[in-house]
Amino acid sequence: RLAALEIAASLLALGDVAAARRWTDPVVAAGFDGNAYHALRAAMILAECDRRDGRMDEAVASLVLHREHIVSESSNWQMAMYCRAFPELLGLLAMAVGAAELPVHFLRMVLPEYGERALTACKPWLSVEDWSLLGSRVIGETGFAQLRRRRGQPVCRVRLFGGLSVTVADRTLTEKDWRKRKARLLFAMLVARQGRDIAREQFFEHLWPDLPETRARNNFYVVWSAMKGALMGESKRAVACPYVENTGGRCRIIVDALRSDVDEFEESLASARVAEASGDHSAALSAYSRLSMLYRGDLLPGDIYDDWFSDLRERYRFEFVDAMVRAAEMLLAMDDPCEALVYTRRALQVDCLREDLYQVALRCQIAAGQRSGAIDTFLQCRSKLSDELGLDPSGQTMSLYQEILVMEDSPRYEDFGLS
Numbered sequence: 001r002l003a004a005l006e007i008a009a010s011l012l013a014l015g016d017v018a019a020a021r022r023w024t025d026p027v028v029a030a031g032f033d034g035n036a037y038h039a040l041r042a043a044m045i046l047a048e049c050d051r052r053d054g055r056m057d058e059a060v061a062s063l064v065l066h067r068e069h070i071v072s073e074s075s076n077w078q079m080a081m082y083c084r085a086f087p088e089l090l091g092l093l094a095m096a097v098g099a100a101e102l103p104v105h106f107l108r109m110v111l112p113e114y115g116e117r118a119l120t121a122c123k124p125w126l127s128v129e130d131w132s133l134l135g136s137r138v139i140g141e142t143g144f145a146q147l148r149r150r151r152g153q154p155v156c157r158v159r160l161f162g163g164l165s166v167t168v169a170d171r172t173l174t175e176k177d178w179r180k181r182k183a184r185l186l187f188a189m190l191v192a193r194q195g196r197d198i199a200r201e202q203f204f205e206h207l208w209p210d211l212p213e214t215r216a217r218n219n220f221y222v223v224w225s226a227m228k229g230a231l232m233g234e235s236k237r238a239v240a241c242p243y244v245e246n247t248g249g250r251c252r253i254i255v256d257a258l259r260s261d262v263d264e265f266e267e268s269l270a271s272a273r274v275a276e277a278s279g280d281h282s283a284a285l286s287a288y289s290r291l292s293m294l295y296r297g298d299l300l301p302g303d304i305y306d307d308w309f310s311d312l313r314e315r316y317r318f319e320f321v322d323a324m325v326r327a328a329e330m331l332l333a334m335d336d337p338c339e340a341l342v343y344t345r346r347a348l349q350v351d352c353l354r355e356d357l358y359q360v361a362l363r364c365q366i367a368a369g370q371r372s373g374a375i376d377t378f379l380q381c382r383s384k385l386s387d388e389l390g391l392d393p394s395g396q397t398m399s400l401y402q403e404i405l406v407m408e409d410s411p412r413y414e415d416f417g418l419s
Contacts, residue, residue, distance in 0.1 A: 001027050005041050013085050017049050024049075036069040041078060048086045056125065063096035070096075073103040080109030083118055090115070090138070091122020099126075099134040112139045113155070117169065119144075120152040146256040150242040156231060158191050158260040161316070162297030166231070173230055181304070182207055183226040188300055189308055190244060194263060195255040203251070206308060224251075265294050265316065269323060281330060288327035292346050295320045321347045321354065328360050337367035352384055355394060362400040366407065374404045 008023035024045050032039040043062045050059035069075060070093065083090045090110065094102060110118065115138035123131050135144035159165040164184060166173040178184040186203065204216035211219065228241040242257045272287035299313040324347035331340035341364040348357050358381035365374035378393075378401045385391045393401070 001030075001032070001035075001038050002041075005038065005045060008045050009041075009082070009085070012045060012048060017052050020045060021049055036066070037075055037078065040066045040069055040075050041082075044079070044082050044086075044089060047092050048089055051088055051092060059092050060095045063092055067097050071101055071103060073105060076103055076106040076109055079106050080111075083110050084114040087114065087118035087121040090118035090134070091126055094122070094126065094130060094134050099130040099137070102134075102137070104137065107138050110138060112143055115139045116143075116147055116154055119147060120154070123152065150254075150257045151239060153239060153242045153257065156243045156258045158258060159296070160188065160191065160299050161261050161265070161295050163302070164188050164300060168231060168233065171233055177230045177233070178226065179230065180223055180226045182223045183230060185304060185308075186223055187227050187231075187244070188305065190251060190253045191258065191260050192262065192300075192309060192312060193252070194260070195253055197250040197252050200246070200249050200251060261294050261296075262299070262316075265291060265320075268294065269319060272323065272326070276326070276330070281334065284330065285327060288323055288343070291320065291323050292343070295350070298350075317350060321351050321357070324350075325357065325360055328364065332360075332364060332367065335367075337364040340364045341368065353388055355381065355385060355397060359397055359400060362397070362404065366400065366403055369407070371404060371407050374407075378404065 004023050004027050008020045008027075011023065012020035024042055027038075028042050028046070032042075043066050047059040047062050050056070050062065063070070070079070079093065083093070107115070119131070119135050119138060122134075126134065132144070135147065138144075139147065154169040157167045164187075166187070175184075186207070189203070189206075190198065200217070200220060201213075203220055204211075204213060207223070208216040208219055224246060228244065231243050232239065232241050242254055244251070244253055268287045268290040272284045272291065275281075275283035275287060295316075299316050300309045301313075324343045328340040328343040328347075331337070331343065341361060344357060344361045344364055347354075348361065351357065358377060361377050362374050362381075365371075365377060378397070381397060382393050385393060
C-alpha cells in the first residue's frame with residue numbers, strides 16, 4: 001500500500017493526475033485495516049487530484065474525514081513532506097481542519113521557503129483572516145510581513161561566491177534569461193552592496209564610461225528593464241518587481257525580498273566571533289563550518305567583474321582564510337589536530353602563498369604524529385614560496401621542520417597486521 005501510494009504521489013508530482021488516481025483508487029477500495037497513516041496519505045493524494053481537476057469541495061471533504069488524525073500530530077512529517085511537494089495542499093488542510101488547529105510542529109516542518117510558496121498558492125481561496133493566521137503560524141509574524149511587502153513573490157536567492165547564480169522559487173536564471181550581459185552585472189553590483197544605495201551616475205561611469213550622459217542614461221534604463229524581466233520571468237507583466245528599486249536617482253535591492261550567500265557569510269562570521277568571545281566553542285565551530293560551506297570560491301571571479309568587485313573579493317578571501325585559521329587554532333587547543341588540519345587545508349585551497357597557513361598545517365601534523373605528511377607539507381611550502389615569491393621559508397617554518405625530522409610517524413594499521 002505504501003509503495004503504491006508513493007508511486008501515485010510521484011506521478012502526481014510529474015503532473016499525471018489520471019495515473020495518480022489509477023494507483024490510489026485500488027488501495028482505497030481495498031481498505032486500510034485501521035491504518036490511519038496510510039489512509040491520510042491516500043486522502044492527501046486524492047485531495048490534490050480533485051483540486052487540480054477543479055473540484056475544491058470534494059478535495060476539502062476528503063480531508064475533513066481525517067481531521068482527528070491530522071490534529072493528533074501522528075503524521076506531522078508525512079503531511080509536511082506532502083505540503084513541500086504540493087504547496088496548495090497546505091491551504092486544503094487549513095480549510096479542512098481550521099488554520100488555528102493545524103499542529104504547530106507540522107507547520108514548522110514545512111520550513112519557511114516551502115511555506116511561502118504554499119501561502120502564495122492558497123491565498124485566492126482562503127479568507128483574509130485565515131490566510132493571515134496561517135501565514136503568521138507558518139513563517140512567523142516577521143516573515144509573513146515580509147511576504148506581504150513582496151506582494152506574495154518568492155524570495156530571490158543569490159550566490160556570489162564562486163560565480164553568480166540566481167534562483168527565484170524553482171527557477172534558476174540562465175544566460176538566456178538575462179538577455180544582456182550588463183543586466184547580470186548590474187544585478188551583481190546591487191546585490192554586493194547589500195541594500196545600500198548606489199547613485200545611477202556610478203553605473204553610468206562604470207558601465208558606459210565613454211558615452212555622453214544622455215546615452216548612458218538611456219542604456220541604463222534598457223539594462224534595468226532587462227534585469228527586472230530576468231528576475232520576474234513569466235510574471236513580469238502582471239506583477240511589479242519586488243527585488244530592486246530605482247527611485248530619486250538611487251538604486252538598491254529590497255533586502256526583505258532577497259537573500260545572498262554574502263549575507264549568510266557575514267552573519268556566520270559574526271556568530272562565530274561572538275560565540276568564540278563567550279567561550280562557546282561548539283557554536284563557534286558550527287559557524288566556522290557554515291562559512292566553509294558558503295565560500296565556494298572567490299567572490300564573482302572573472303574579467304567581467306574585476307574592476308567593481310576587486311576590493312570586496314580580496315576582503316572576503318582574507319576574512320575566510322583568517323576564519324579557517326581561527327577554527328584550526330581552536331581545534332588544536334581542544335586536542336583535535338586532525339579536524340584542525342581539515343580547516344587548514346581548506347584555507348590553503350584559497351591562498352596557497354601564505355606561509356602562516358603552512359605553519360598551522362605543520363603544527364597539526366606534528367600533533368597528529370603525521371611525520372611523512374608534514375614533510376610533504378614543508379616541501380610544498382618551500383616550493384610555493386620559491387617559485388611564486390622568490391623567498392625561502394622563515395626561521396619559524398624551519399624550526400617546525402626540525403621538529404618533524406626528529407619525530408616518528410604514528411603507528412600504521414599494517415604494523416599490526418591489519419588492513
